[in-house]
Amino acid sequence: MALQMTHTSRTYGITSEQAYARISSFYGNADIVHFILSVYASREARDNQQEPLEEFPFHAPFPLSSGENLLTRLYTELKSQSRFETAEDV
Numbered sequence: 001m002a003l004q005m006t007h008t009s010r011t012y013g014i015t016s017e018q019a020y021a022r023i024s025s026f027y028g029n030a031d032i033v034h035f036i037l038s039v040y041a042s043r044e045a046r047d048n049q050q051e052p053l054e055e056f057p058f059h060a061p062f063p064l065s066s067g068e069n070l071l072t073r074l075y076t077e078l079k080s081q082s083r084f085e086t087a088e089d090v
Contacts, residue, residue, distance in 0.1 A: 001089065002089075003021040003075065003087035003089065004019065004020055004021075004043070004087065005021065005084065009053040012053060014041075014053070020041075020045070021039045021040075021084075022046065023037055024038040024052075024055070029062070031062055034059045035057075035058050036057055037058060039056070040053060043090070058074075075089070
């Protein structure tokens with residue numbers, strides 16, 4: 001699971017029309033989960049083990065509903081934010 005979108009890197013100043021954003025790590029407790037979103041120039045860049053263009057820390061409220069998938073919940077949380085609302089699930 002990941003997101004595909006147009007992304008302009010604040011670090012490198014380049015725009016990628018096919019940016020690939022993936023949750024690269026997460027941790028938490030019964031109240032909150034913290035996670036890192038790594039943004040790559042493309043899925044191919046990530047598959048070829050290139051460094052991400054940027055990484056963003058996020059947090060989301062816990063707990064999960066019965067039977068709810070944690071990663072699905074985190075990506076849903078991301079897509080509720082304006083900068084990711086047009087991102088496509090890939």
